[in-house]
Amino acid sequence: MLIGAVSIGASFFMGEGHHEGGEHTENHEGGEAAHHGEGEHADHVEANHHEEAAHGEHAAHGDHPYHADPSMNDEFHKTASRATRENNHFYSAEEHHDAEHAHHQVQNKPWANLLVNNFFFLAVALGALFFLAIQYAAQAGWAIVVTRVMEAMSQFLVIPVLIMIVLIVLGLGHSHHLWHWMQEGIMNPASENYDEIIAGKEGFLNGPFYIARSVIYLIGWVGAALLLRKMSLKMATTADPQRHWVKMRNLSAGFLVFFAVTSSTSAWDWIMSIDTHWFSTLFGWYVFAGMFVSALTVLTMLVLFLKSIGLLPEVNHSHIQDLGKFMFAFSIFWTYLWFSQFMLIWYSNIPEEVTYYMARWGEYKGLFFTMVAMNFLFPVLILMSRDTKRNYGFLITAGIIMIIGHWLDVYIMVTPGTVGSHWSIGLVQLGTFLGYAGLFLFVVFRSLAKAKLMPEGHPMLQESKYHHI
């Protein structure tokens, strides 16, 4: 019955994803392949369309001395390389009318869209794994009744990390230009594309080391997710649950150390190196804050959904309120880090840093401030009161706003450096998001259906059931 209910839940959500996505067929079990295949296909169609439009524009304007097909023209290469050497390569193509760049940016669109959604859902799964490890490491008792949901969320992790590695390999093969430093010859002094600053980063930003790091993340994170899940399932049958629990604590502590380093380095790798010239010491922690708050929000909404279909009767108002508190507190924490990074760069106003926000202040200004409002004002105002944190309607409203807000945050981190002024948010983005959401929910519900929702044998389970504030 449990499995049945969860499966119905899964198919319902999946169905909704497909339906609203528009680009997807009603393929419930098809999962991964179907989603991605179609999602990307749709993106490409859209991108091709834009590409044509962009070329058409250039031709019509006649601003450029060269033909619409850049590879035929030597003149083009010179212009392009000069423009690349000038620092502000990632900002507003309109300034230097760089056709190759515009071409890359347009070509990047579907890839950037994939990266945004992939990273967002990666963050949700990784944030859940982090929260799960915290429960063990901190000897927390209250949240044990929802640890199975965290476990299920973390099981999704393997998919986006693998896609990330595929994206990297494709990038190194020049299929797209998401990461500017992967451009051919950019670190070669003899090349026309040479960029001295980027070449200085070669020790860190080079193909083999870059891939190696991503593979290390894959092994460390996914390994921890699978192991914690496996040990948690064993808890019910093991002879000495207390010792088993101590083992899980040690594993969690080990993972947290690994995570403390890799959460930052992965953010530098995958996101910060898009704007290759730019740097910020806080960036890793900022990305972590967004990751954690997204995961908490998704966790809360999943718990509310499971409760609404009659599961998780052990989860009471106190648990729900505590989850709401976490959403509230870490929204403020995210804002704190957002403000710290933004304010310090704005205040000092030095060129090598401020360019990052100049780009976001320009064409993205509306989106930028909408995002901050959604991630700060709404959660603070909605979730301040004790009563709203115990009201499903308020929690879901806040949750939806926060999920969109943090998706936008990732979007604004990725998009300016990859597609510049060619950004848009439309059905393609929505479809990819829903496709990912469907896949995510499919994995989560399948994982939830495989085991009892209460981690039996857990030494803190009883305390969690009696949780009352």
Next chain:
Amino acid sequence: MHYEAPIRKPLIIGDKSYHDITVDIARPVETKAPRSWWLVFGISLAAFLWGIGCILYTIGVGIGTWGLNKTVGWAWDITNFVWWVGIGHAGTLISAVLLLFRQKWRMSINRSAEAMTIFSVIQAALFPGIHMGRIWLAYFVMPIPNQFGSLWVNFNSPLLWDVFAISTYFTVSVVFWYVGLIPDFAMIRDRAIRPVTKHIYKILSFGWGGKAKHWQRFEEVSLVLAGLATPLVLSVHTIVSMDFATSVIPGWHTTIFPPYFVAGAIFSGFAMVNTLLIIVRKVFRMEDYITIQHIEMMNIIIMLTGSIVGIAYITELFIAWYSGVEYEQYAFLNRATGPYWWAYWSMMTCNVFSPQFMWFKKLRTSLIFSFIISIVVNIGMWFERFVIIVTSLHRDYLPSSWSMFSPSFVDIGIFIGTIGFFFVLFLLYARSFPVIAQAELKTILKSSGENYKKLQEKDGHH
């Protein structure tokens, strides 16, 4: 109903009743101070008086008496200021953040930690005051309309934000501390024999009667203050970090500073709490309340925050290289290998390596080892501020003005004086205030006391 997993260890050891707790905690206030107390108090007072002498000398002659020069315009003064403010973080963190996280173990340590917070913020506030030179004009730091023309404070300056942040933090910390003290003062009042003592504690306890309504208001106020204090804990060191980070000096201007400073502050604050409480529990025979488990918890927080700080150091170092900015790269190269290399490596050893020993249960439950590490950490955190401040300044953009800093006897004297002042205050506190929040502690006796836990186990779990 409340239920606690049997796996949790007791927070109050021994066969204690409510009355036993009262007697144990009132004892230091009701008995005469031992000779050792007078000895330590005497030493602290002497150091304090020496510090006052140096401060008066500074005010009389000017800050030219310090070791500052035209390149290094900030050194020990700001180092000490940040060091003391940092130490002043643990108290409110323990009482506010751990309250919000419902950590019961905070109840034996929050009182002393808050006292420490208040006393160390007082030390910190001294430094900007005397650094002004003309301390009698100190009221100019407040944005008051004045009759000397249109002279206003610079609202763009993080130094002014410091004034607001620290004074707010101090006020809220004192109120928070005092609210918690009220029922405990009432306890001492009720037990007092001498009329003068009774009268003093009567005034201090605001007529507390222990009625249900009193308790309800008490808990409400505590929760509201905890909510207010939590963002304040973060704001204070955030703004202190902005004193540096809003500048364009390599080594100072870096975006990670706000959260990294906060982590460092909690780190040093917990180390100081450990230093003080390991002594207090021994001298006042409070081992049953401040248990090894309490020390262990604090050691774990020290390890955690020390590692966060370590990650921040390495992030700074890495990003300096990654940035490709020559000045940024040099600032960090100079830190690690320049003339102040010894300060940098002292900082690294004390703050990043030494807390890693706390991974071993044997070491983090050893009192002697914990005590040593707590001192080492505070030495390291002093060096951290020194490294950030002095090494970033002493070699600026113009090599002809490069110089070194060496402290004068006044610099050293004032620093020692603040340590003396701090201990004078803490020692006075320890003999006149209940050092453990006994009223709060009593609320967990039945769920976390050893005797009650044993009873529960015997009778089955409910």
